[in-house]
Amino acid sequence: DPDLVLVFGGFVSVGLSLAARFAGVPIAVHEANCCPGRAVRLIKCLATRVYLPDGVHLKGLSPESVRYLGYPVRRDIQHCLKKEAWARLGITVPHKLLVVIGGSQGATSLNNWAVENAKDFAQVGIPIYCVTGLGKTGMETLEFPDGKGEIVRSYFVPFSDSMGDVVSAADIVVSRAGAGSIAEIIRCRAPSILVPYPFAADNHQQANASMHERHGAGLVVPQDDLDQLAQEVKELMLNDWLLSKFKTNLERLDRYDSSLRIAQDLETLCAARVLSRAAKKEAAG
Secondary structure, X not given: OOOOEEEOOOOXXXXXXXXXXXXXXXXXXXXXXXXXXXXXXXXXXXXXXXXXXXXXXXXXXXXXXXXXXXXXXXXXXXXXXXXXXXXXXXXXXXXXXXXXEOOOOOOHHHHHHHHHHHHHHHHOOOOEEEEOOOXXXXXXXXXXXXXXXXXXXXXXXXOOOOHHHHHHOOOEEEEOOOHHHHHHHHHOOOOEEEOOXXXXXXXXXXHHHHHHHHOOOEXXXXXXXXXXXXXXXXXXXXXXXXXXXXXHHHHHHOOOOHHHHHHHHHHHHHHHHHHHHHHHHHHHO
């Protein structure tokens, strides 16, 4: 006997939304990606409320039903100073750090790229911290000398439960373009180079990455151009003006707590449902 059903666009959302509609229960739907999925496109007109990313529009929706509230980020994902993040991660960084993440499952192509380029980056004093994904590789540290003979360590870990520190530690993040990864990048103010997964449903990662780039918060490198990625990273590492511009735009994008606002709006919808049911019961009695 719910007051509201909240769905997030997976394939189970369609059946659940239809059941809620037949039962007279209001529906709220959250779309995380900049290219709305098929399920969201099917059930949008059944919904009392539709949460969308900034700049995304769905035809056939009244303005009153839409809220641009973005992706809800976990409370433990918070921006912190780089040196504080380095200390908590237990890593040594000579000057600047490159972080590589492939999303919750990792990305084999990005992992391989990080391993193949670790020595080259070490020669210019840039260590790598790569979250490889569970089952992809084990934990290891690669050591190579820089141009002065000093050892530079790059770190490969299969999993981290401190992603706020991992992303905050970075001068640049190389990442897939899932909505969750981008939301964490925004929250932690990390300039990024996004490499969209080319086989994502509806090519939604490309849409996410392109929107992020249009916001002036990072760059996009296609999967087919991975051979150019190392040079892009090196050039961006040296461009302090552009890194500063990205950080300013990231701070602008992180202007409110999406989780809190979505929760408050859901409570308002539930309260309205309770009042409506009470009024109907009183009228019937």
